Each structure stands twice: as structure tokens, then as C-alpha cells.
Amino acid sequence: MAVAIVALLEITGLSLRFGGIEVLRSLDLAVEKGTIASVIGPNGAGKTSVFNCLTGFYRPSMGQIRLAGRRIDGLAPHRITRLGLARTFQNLRLFRELSAAENVMSGCHCRTRAGALDAMLGTARHRREEKAIAEAAERWLAFVGIRDAAGRVARTLPYGHQRRVEWARALATEPALLLLDEPAAGLNAAERADLVALIRRVRDDLGVTVLLIEHDMGLVMQVSKHITVLDYGRTIAEGSPERVQNDPHVIAAYLGREEDAV
Amino acid sequence: MNAAGEASTRGRPVRTLWRTAGAAALLGVVATVPFFANDYYLEVLSEAWFYVLLCLGLNIVVGYAGLLDLGYAAFFAVGAYTAGLVTLRLGQSFWLSLPLAVAAAALAGVIIGGPTLRLRSDYLAIVTLGFGEMVRITVRNLAITGGASGLVGISRPELFGYRITSIGDYYYIFLSLALLAVVASHRLEQSRIGRAWKYVRSDEDAARAMGINHAAVKLAAYVLGAIFAAIGGCFYAAKMTAISPETFSFNQSLLILLGVVLGGRGKIPGVILGAMAVVILPELFRDIGSMRMLVFAISLLLIMLFRPAGIWPERWR
Numbered sequence: 001m002a003v004a005i006v007a008l009l010e011i012t013g014l015s016l017r018f019g020g021i022e023v024l025r026s027l028d029l030a031v032e033k034g035t036i037a038s039v040i041g042p043n044g045a046g047k048t049s050v051f052n053c054l055t056g057f058y059r060p061s062m063g064q065i066r067l068a069g070r071r072i073d074g075l076a077p078h079r080i081t082r083l084g085l086a087r088t089f090q091n092l093r094l095f096r097e098l099s100a101a102e103n104v105m106s107g108c109h110c111r112t113r114a115g116a117l118d119a120m121l122g123t124a125r126h127r128r129e130e131k132a133i134a135e136a137a138e139r140w141l142a143f144v145g146i147r148d149a150a151g152r153v154a155r156t157l158p159y160g161h162q163r164r165v166e167w168a169r170a171l172a173t174e175p176a177l178l179l180l181d182e183p184a185a186g187l188n189a190a191e192r193a194d195l196v197a198l199i200r201r202v203r204d205d206l207g208v209t210v211l212l213i214e215h216d217m218g219l220v221m222q223v224s225k226h227i228t229v230l231d232y233g234r235t236i237a238e239g240s241p242e243r244v245q246n247d248p249h250v251i252a253a254y255l256g257r258e259e260d261a262v
Numbered sequence: 263m264n265a266a267g268e269a270s271t272r273g274r275p276v277r278t279l280w281r282t283a284g285a286a287a288l289l290g291v292v293a294t295v296p297f298f299a300n301d302y303y304l305e306v307l308s309e310a311w312f313y314v315l316l317c318l319g320l321n322i323v324v325g326y327a328g329l330l331d332l333g334y335a336a337f338f339a340v341g342a343y344t345a346g347l348v349t350l351r352l353g354q355s356f357w358l359s360l361p362l363a364v365a366a367a368a369l370a371g372v373i374i375g376g377p378t379l380r381l382r383s384d385y386l387a388i389v390t391l392g393f394g395e396m397v398r399i400t401v402r403n404l405a406i407t408g409g410a411s412g413l414v415g416i417s418r419p420e421l422f423g424y425r426i427t428s429i430g431d432y433y434y435i436f437l438s439l440a441l442l443a444v445v446a447s448h449r450l451e452q453s454r455i456g457r458a459w460k461y462v463r464s465d466e467d468a469a470r471a472m473g474i475n476h477a478a479v480k481l482a483a484y485v486l487g488a489i490f491a492a493i494g495g496c497f498y499a500a501k502m503t504a505i506s507p508e509t510f511s512f513n514q515s516l517l518i519l520l521g522v523v524l525g526g527r528g529k530i531p532g533v534i535l536g537a538m539a540v541v542i543l544p545e546l547f548r549d550i551g552s553m554r555m556l557v558f559a560i561s562l563l564l565i566m567l568f569r570p571a572g573i574w575p576e577r578w579r
Contacts, residue, residue, distance in 0.1 A: 077471055078473050081471060094468070116455050116482055120446045173473050
């Protein structure tokens, strides 16, 4: 590598083992600042495990993870979020009994400081922050296009809107890098088109770098600048959408190899 | 939005007005009780307000943070014994015991909660149960705390030269403490930390992914609950002038927990009702003598059967 590109996220030699099972095997991955990148691969390739290592829910067995040059592997999830990495979940993990606005407010927690004493005494800091948090919740819900849903209990919202609440909640943490775990799962054609626009707005309007895991190849090819293909926990191909699409290893991984055919 | 939404928006000011009027009338009655009630009623009602304070404190732990605490009476003991030791053994003013009790309870809360709050709730229940018994057995066996007979002759607090002795005075003290606890609880509920408790209770992993330090947030709840009980304990010692280890038994912890769960944990009006119920119901059944606790137990079972979420359940949205 002659020219060092500006990598916001840099994963080197990442391995993850659960007992005798090797989930990730010496994985390398870099995400350039200000771009949209994707991780694809067949089911069980280890995609969500990569996300869980990035966000601190799994502790990697080996390897390093750097966010803007700073080591984040081994840190607790809340500290990683504070350093600017936010995620959405493959299966929705909203606070189901709370309102959409309250859900989004959870993202503001790590950017505010008022404690119990501030709350009980009603200090200026408490009042100032509460106002800012309420405004942020409204702003992020408006950004994802569901301002009207603010007061609705999360579980009563239609599925597509619940996904957007998750987005708003993740954006409220003011991330530098947003991880989206299968954002198109369960969406209809119209919602999918909105999703493409939303992903681009996150990059263009907010300057947030996006890394997504997705099975919807059309969507991946449409939005990604760089794609990493995983199979059996290792990188089998990477590069631009065109390059990945024509890579024989990728075709083999998805369609099966010649010798596998009966 | 929809029609139902508009109707409820229009109904809100009227309802708020009724609520404010109701609350003002209620406050008027409870504030004038010492002018017409006899000492027996004052004694029972003081105890009821005291339990409102304790139950609201435990509600922060159990209701807001969703942690099961089976040794809450230990923090009440920390407060009571701090007041006793400060006035009897150190010969200092009662008022000095308040900051000392708060510090002692907070320290005990951090020592017990720090290592255990990372674990799931069941482990915490066992540890708190053990802690409760530990405190009781320790004060029972130490000479400085008066052993099994406890501390007797704790001096009354003085305020601007006035000695607080009458039951009427203590009625107002416990009423004020209960009201302060209501205001503090309400403010906590509506705050950043109050929401963090809800997030952690609702989905711990999602809360962590949102940047919330779940262990720190739970510890804050545990320590705050401890402080409420310790402050209550100081005034309890001042009112009784004598305290003994058996006041802080496992049954005491259970009774406070019962008040929280009975009324509806997490809801301030519910917890107030629950606290009142655990004090006043046994008094109402006093005439039936030995059957008293049986009837009390049956009425609790009935409430649990017919109102499993508590007397005052969360509004269905």
C-alpha cells in the first residue's frame, strides 16, 4: 500500500472464536471517511458478529479495531457509542413501551451530563439540557420523516416507522460512523426507495459515514462505494460494486461452486 | 392526528383543573390533621407518611431501575443508628447526623451495589438480602450500638431553640419528608436519569448501544434509594428516641417492598397508596385481635389477584 487513505474505521486481523467455532478469521476491513460501505455475504458468514465486535458487545479474540485512529476493541458498548459509533439492530430493539420521542431521547443521553441532583433541584443545566433533548428528538424524527409519530408508543407504530425510530435514535447519539444491520429487511418497494434516499442524506447532509450489512444486492450495489464480501468469517473479495459483482469467489459463495453441483 | 387524540387533548385542561383542586383539598386536610385528630391517629398517620418516604425511596430501585432489593431496611438502619450514635456517643447535634447518614448510606450503597449491579437482578436480590441481615446482626453484636437492646435515650432535635418532641411536630416532619420525596421522585422521573432507568429496564443491551452506562445508572438508583431511607431513619430515631436491631429485620424490608409492589411500582400515586395500605390496614384490623395479620394477608392476596399491576396501574396508552 503506497498511499494511505483516510480510514475512519480500520479493522485489522480481527478474529472471534466461541469455543471451538471460528466465527471471524483474521478479518481486515477499512471504511473511508464520508463514504457508504457495505458488508455482504451468505447467511452465517459472520456479518452481524463484525458489528457486535465493533460495538463492544463481543470481545474479539484477536485483532485491532480503530475508530478515527483510536483503538476501540475491548471497550464497553456505551464508551464506543460516546466515541462516535452508533448502530441499528437487525431485529428491531426499540424501547417498545415508550413513545417514539422518548426512544430518540435515549440517543441524547451520552451527549448530556445532568445527574440526579440536577434533576431533583431543577438546576439551570437540567432545564437547558431537557429543552435541548426535546428539540433534538423532534429534529431527528423530522429528519427521518415521522415527526407526527413523536407521541405514539413505539410498538403501536407500523413496522417501517419503527425502523425509522431506530434510525433517529442512532443519529441522536451524534455518530461519526453509523452501522446499519439489514436496514432494508421487511420493507416494501416504496419504503426501500425512501431508504436509499435516507442513507444518502445521512452521508451528504450530516457528513456521517455509513457501513451497512444487507442482503438486498440491488440496494447494496446502488449505494455503496466499497463492498466487502465475507464467507466463513473471512474476506473473500472487496472493492467497487462492479469489481465485486464479477468476482468468481463471490459468485461461487452465493451460487455454489462447480464441484458442489450434483 | 386522529379523532381520539384531539378529544383527549381538549379534555386535558379540565382534567388538570380537577386534579389540581383535588390535590389542594387533600393537602388542606392532611396539613390540618393535628388540629382535630387524637394522638393515636397522629401516631398511625406519622408512620404512614414515614412509609411513604421509605416506599418512594425503594421505588427508585425497584420501580424505576427494575432491581429487586430485599434488604432495604439496612439503609433505614444506617440512618437510625447514625442519628443514635451521633447524639448519644458523640454528644453532637441531631442535625449533624443527617449529612453523616447520607454519606454512610451512599458509601454502603456503592460498596454493595458496585460489584453486584453488573449482574442480573436475581443475584442482586440475594446480595441485598444478605446485606440486610448483615447490618442487623452487626448492630446486634457491637457494644457501641447497644447490642440486642439497641440505643435508648436518643436526644430530640432542636430547631432555633425549639425542641421537637410532640407527635404533632413529628407528623409535620414526616409529612414534609413524604412531600419532598414525592417532588424529588417526580422530578427524577421526568429527567435524563429517570429516562435512562426506563431504557435500561426496558432493554438493557439497546440502552448500552445508545451510550448509556447501565451499571452506573443502576448504581445511581440504588444509592439514591439508600439516601432516602437513611434520611428517614434519622428522623425515625429522633421520634422514637429508642431503636433496636429487630426494627430492621427482613420483615421490615419485605413490608416496604410490599408497599411498593402493592400500590404499583414505578407510579408515585400507587406507591403512596401502597405505603398507606401497609401501615393503615393492620391498624383497621386491630379489633379482631389474633386474626389481624391473617385478614391483612388475605386482603393483600385479594389485591394481588384482582389488581396484579398494583392498586394504581400504569395508564394504558
